[in-house]
Amino acid sequence: MQVLKRLMKFISPYKGKFYFLIFLTVALGILAPARPLLIQITLDYFVALGDYHGMLMMIAILTGLLILQAIVQYLHTYLSGWLGQYVIRDIRIQLYKHLVNLRLKFFDNTPIGRLVTRTISDVETLADVFSQGLAAMMGDLLQLLFILAVMFYSDWRLALISLSTLPILLLSTYIFKEKIKVAFNEVRNAVSNLNSFVQEHITGMSVVQIFGSEHREYEKFKEINQGHKKANLKSVLYYSVYFPVAEIISAAGIGLLVWYGAKGVLHETVTGITMGKLIAFIMYIQMFFRPIRMIADRFNTLQLGIVSSSRILKLLDNDEHIPNNGSHTPDHIDGSVEFDKVWFAYNEGDHVLKNISFTVKPGETLALVGATGAGKSSIINLLNRFYDINRGTIKVDGESISNYELGSLRSKIGVVLQDVFLFSDTILKNITLDNENISQDQVLHAADLVGARKFIERLPGGLDYNVMERGSTLSVGQRQLISFVRAMVYNPKILVLDEATSSVDTETEELIQQAIDKMMKGRTSIVIAHRLSTIQKADKIIVLDKGEIKEIGNHEELLSKNGYYTQLHKMQYKEII
Incomplete structure (x- = not known):
C-alpha cells in the first residue's frame, strides 16, 4: 500500500482522466450482472408465456446493453492503457533525470546492467500495473460485489x-498468489543478472577475445541463462496447476447449482425456482468465478509491478547526488585555482588525497605527475565537483566551488580525458551534446583552433558523419581531437588535460601537442601526463605520491632537487634509451 500511495502521486497530473476511469470501472461492474438478469426476465415473463413481441423488445434491450457494455469496455481498456503509458513516461523521465545528477561514486559501485533494468524493464512493468493490474482489478472486485448483491437478491x-465451493477457490488462489510472488521475484533478479552480464561482456568483448576466454564466458552465460529459465518455468508451473484447479472448482459449483436448481424446477420441491432463474444463476456463477481467477492473475501482475516499483522508488530515494545549492553564476572568470588543505577519500577512512594545498594563477600551467594511484585524477575530479571533498576548501577566482551553481562551474572548465567517450551519433552532436546555444560556426572555429577541421571535412558528410558506438570508426587520435573540439566550443577559462596523449603514437602525439599548445594560450591549464617531455614548459609541476605533495617547482628547479621528480625523469630516460 505504501508503494501504491507513492505511485498515485505520479497520477496526480491526470486526475480528470483517472476519475473518469474509476467511473467507467463502476459502470462495468453494474453492467456485468444486468445481462443475466434481463435474460431471466425474458425467459420467465415472455418466452414462458409465449409473448413474442415482448421477447423481441427484450432482445432489443439486450442488444443495446451489449453495445453499451462494449463501448464502456473499449473506453476503459484504452484509457487505462493511455494512463499507464503517460505515467511510465513521466516516471522514466524523472528516473533518468535523477540518474544523471547522481554523484560518480554511485556509478562506481553500481553495475550498468542493473541501472538499465531499472530504467527500461522495471519501468515497462509498471505499464501493466495500470493497464492490466490496478484498474482492471478494481473493476473485477466491483463486478463481484454487484453479482453477489444480485444473486442474493434473486x-x-x-x-x-x-x-459453496468458493472457500476452496479462495484458498487455492491465496496459495497460488504466495508461490507466484516468490517466482516473480526470482524472475526479476534473473533478468537483472542477465542484463548486467550481457552489457558488461559485450562492452568488454575485446578483453574476452584477447585472453581467449570466449568458452569460459559462454559457460558463465549458460549458467545465468539456466537460472533465468528455471525461474520462469517455476512461474509457468504454478500457472499450469492453478488455472485447471480453479476451473474444476468453478465447474463443481455449477454442477451443484444445476443439481439443486433442476430438482426444484422438475419436481417443484423447491418453491420460487424457475428455468430463467436457473439459467441466470449459471451465468452469474460463471461471471463470478472468472473475475476471481482473473484477480489472481491481476494480483500477480500487480505484485510484479510492486516489486519493480520498489526498486525504482529505492533508486529515486537514493540521495547520492552533489548538492547544487550555489547561486554564484559569473559570466566571466579569470581562472585562478586554489586548493587549501584538501582531504578526500572515495571510501570513508581511505584517503587518496591528504592535506593538498597549491595555487594556480590565471593563465598559468600546472602539471601533475606521479605514479598510478598517486591522486592526480582525483584532483581534477574534485575541481569539477564530480565528488565532494572531506575537508579543506577548493576555490576558483577566490570563491569556494560549493558556492558556484554546478552547471556554471563546469561550463568554465574544459576537460579532456584520456579515455575519450563518443556516442553513437554524428560528430556535430558529439561536440555540442545537443546544446542549442552552440552554433555550427562555433564548432568549426574550435575545430580550426585545434587542427581538427581538415580530417573532419575529409569524412563522408563532414560534421554529419556518424562515428558509431564509442567512436569505433575513428582512430584514437581523431577521437582525441574531437574531444578537444568538444571542450573548446565552450571557450573555457580553465583547461584540464588528463593524460591526453598517453594512448597515441609519436606522430599523432606531435599533432595533438600542437593542438594542446593552441588550446592552452590565455587559459589556466592543469595537465596530467606520464610523459614528462610534454610538461617541461609548465609554470609549476606538482609531484604526488600516495595522495601527498612531495615536491613543487618548475622543471629545472625539480631536477636540481634530485628528489622524486629526478627519479621519475631518470626512469623515463632509461625507457627511452
Missing part, C-alpha cells in the same frame, strides 16, 4: 449453493 438459496 434467491439466497441458489446463491449459497453456487458459492
Whole structure:
C-alpha cells in the first residue's frame, strides 16, 4: 500500500482522466450482472408465456446493453492503457533525470546492467500495473460485489449453493498468489543478472577475445541463462496447476447449482425456482468465478509491478547526488585555482588525497605527475565537483566551488580525458551534446583552433558523419581531437588535460601537442601526463605520491632537487634509451 500511495502521486497530473476511469470501472461492474438478469426476465415473463413481441423488445434491450457494455469496455481498456503509458513516461523521465545528477561514486559501485533494468524493464512493468493490474482489478472486485448483491437478491438459496465451493477457490488462489510472488521475484533478479552480464561482456568483448576466454564466458552465460529459465518455468508451473484447479472448482459449483436448481424446477420441491432463474444463476456463477481467477492473475501482475516499483522508488530515494545549492553564476572568470588543505577519500577512512594545498594563477600551467594511484585524477575530479571533498576548501577566482551553481562551474572548465567517450551519433552532436546555444560556426572555429577541421571535412558528410558506438570508426587520435573540439566550443577559462596523449603514437602525439599548445594560450591549464617531455614548459609541476605533495617547482628547479621528480625523469630516460 505504501508503494501504491507513492505511485498515485505520479497520477496526480491526470486526475480528470483517472476519475473518469474509476467511473467507467463502476459502470462495468453494474453492467456485468444486468445481462443475466434481463435474460431471466425474458425467459420467465415472455418466452414462458409465449409473448413474442415482448421477447423481441427484450432482445432489443439486450442488444443495446451489449453495445453499451462494449463501448464502456473499449473506453476503459484504452484509457487505462493511455494512463499507464503517460505515467511510465513521466516516471522514466524523472528516473533518468535523477540518474544523471547522481554523484560518480554511485556509478562506481553500481553495475550498468542493473541501472538499465531499472530504467527500461522495471519501468515497462509498471505499464501493466495500470493497464492490466490496478484498474482492471478494481473493476473485477466491483463486478463481484454487484453479482453477489444480485444473486442474493434473486434467491439466497441458489446463491449459497453456487458459492459453496468458493472457500476452496479462495484458498487455492491465496496459495497460488504466495508461490507466484516468490517466482516473480526470482524472475526479476534473473533478468537483472542477465542484463548486467550481457552489457558488461559485450562492452568488454575485446578483453574476452584477447585472453581467449570466449568458452569460459559462454559457460558463465549458460549458467545465468539456466537460472533465468528455471525461474520462469517455476512461474509457468504454478500457472499450469492453478488455472485447471480453479476451473474444476468453478465447474463443481455449477454442477451443484444445476443439481439443486433442476430438482426444484422438475419436481417443484423447491418453491420460487424457475428455468430463467436457473439459467441466470449459471451465468452469474460463471461471471463470478472468472473475475476471481482473473484477480489472481491481476494480483500477480500487480505484485510484479510492486516489486519493480520498489526498486525504482529505492533508486529515486537514493540521495547520492552533489548538492547544487550555489547561486554564484559569473559570466566571466579569470581562472585562478586554489586548493587549501584538501582531504578526500572515495571510501570513508581511505584517503587518496591528504592535506593538498597549491595555487594556480590565471593563465598559468600546472602539471601533475606521479605514479598510478598517486591522486592526480582525483584532483581534477574534485575541481569539477564530480565528488565532494572531506575537508579543506577548493576555490576558483577566490570563491569556494560549493558556492558556484554546478552547471556554471563546469561550463568554465574544459576537460579532456584520456579515455575519450563518443556516442553513437554524428560528430556535430558529439561536440555540442545537443546544446542549442552552440552554433555550427562555433564548432568549426574550435575545430580550426585545434587542427581538427581538415580530417573532419575529409569524412563522408563532414560534421554529419556518424562515428558509431564509442567512436569505433575513428582512430584514437581523431577521437582525441574531437574531444578537444568538444571542450573548446565552450571557450573555457580553465583547461584540464588528463593524460591526453598517453594512448597515441609519436606522430599523432606531435599533432595533438600542437593542438594542446593552441588550446592552452590565455587559459589556466592543469595537465596530467606520464610523459614528462610534454610538461617541461609548465609554470609549476606538482609531484604526488600516495595522495601527498612531495615536491613543487618548475622543471629545472625539480631536477636540481634530485628528489622524486629526478627519479621519475631518470626512469623515463632509461625507457627511452
